[in-house]
Amino acid sequence: MIPCPQIDFTLEHIFDNLVELPTFPKVVTKALRVLDDPNGTTAQLVEVLKFDPALTANMLRLTNSALFGLPRQVTDLHTALTLLGQIQIREILIASAGAPYLTRPLHGYQMEPEDLWQHSMASALIAELLAKMCEYPDQPVLFTSALLHDIGKIVLNMFVGGRLDEILTLAQQERLTFTEAEWYTMGVDHAVIGSQILMQWDFPPDIARAVRNHHDPDLYIQDDLSSLLALSNILAVQLGLGVGADGFRHKINPKLLTRLGLSRQDMHRCIERALVAYEKSSDIISGYKA
Numbered sequence: 001m002i003p004c005p006q007i008d009f010t011l012e013h014i015f016d017n018l019v020e021l022p023t024f025p026k027v028v029t030k031a032l033r034v035l036d037d038p039n040g041t042t043a044q045l046v047e048v049l050k051f052d053p054a055l056t057a058n059m060l061r062l063t064n065s066a067l068f069g070l071p072r073q074v075t076d077l078h079t080a081l082t083l084l085g086q087i088q089i090r091e092i093l094i095a096s097a098g099a100p101y102l103t104r105p106l107h108g109y110q111m112e113p114e115d116l117w118q119h120s121m122a123s124a125l126i127a128e129l130l131a132k133m134c135e136y137p138d139q140p141v142l143f144t145s146a147l148l149h150d151i152g153k154i155v156l157n158m159f160v161g162g163r164l165d166e167i168l169t170l171a172q173q174e175r176l177t178f179t180e181a182e183w184y185t186m187g188v189d190h191a192v193i194g195s196q197i198l199m200q201w202d203f204p205p206d207i208a209r210a211v212r213n214h215h216d217p218d219l220y221i222q223d224d225l226s227s228l229l230a231l232s233n234i235l236a237v238q239l240g241l242g243v244g245a246d247g248f249r250h251k252i253n254p255k256l257l258t259r260l261g262l263s264r265q266d267m268h269r270c271i272e273r274a275l276v277a278y279e280k281s282s283d284i285i286s287g288y289k290a
């Protein structure tokens, strides 16, 4: 019989008592709206972004990074936005907004500063590769879901702090998955919390749902976005980057491959390409630390 800890960590209790709920930068939300607007222009985007110097600097640095391989050095935001594609602009915006949260240390999850960031970026890069392999039509939505899928961990870490050790010990002693142990000790898991945060940040319901589903085999098998996100997460864990305490017992569910029409060989190919893409993006990934 597993000992039952006396903790009242219902979803309502956590959100009611959270002193410092993370916020999503309004500038980025506004910029994403301009990108969503079929009549939105580059000039409008510049108008929104220019008031955030840190974000502007990030956009320029990324535009000039090896990843995008532009033929010349770009020094102004308008040119950068003109040269980058819509998808790339979205990715840079989301990554810039998420980085301050995802680069925090998560002691309860035995994650060093950068671990969650590395795992999130690896998941997002793998998601891009899987989107291409499966010809998934909405790559930016999948990228965003993958980058932010573990955002709930920062809230649980902020709220329960050192007591996450209890989860880890329980998971190891009872051979539970980390998510099962979260449910057992807190009545909630980081996927549910993450989904709540994304809804509060006004992200589309599809993204919140995929994040909610990413550890639940019965749920993630229900739709393509959730399946692709779940597989991106598993492959990122298998890649071994920044996995922390959550990294054990993550195997590929064969149902995922069947649903997505992928083979084991496809997975090997995807991991190989992901390593190359991660290497290529390393300056970007480490550059967000600042």
Ligand SMILES: [Fe+2]
Residues within 6 Å of the ligand: 149, 150, 190, 191, 214, 215, 233
């Ligand atoms: Fe997760």
Ligand SMILES: [Fe+2]
Residues within 6 Å of the ligand: 119, 149, 150, 233
């Ligand atoms: Fe994850």
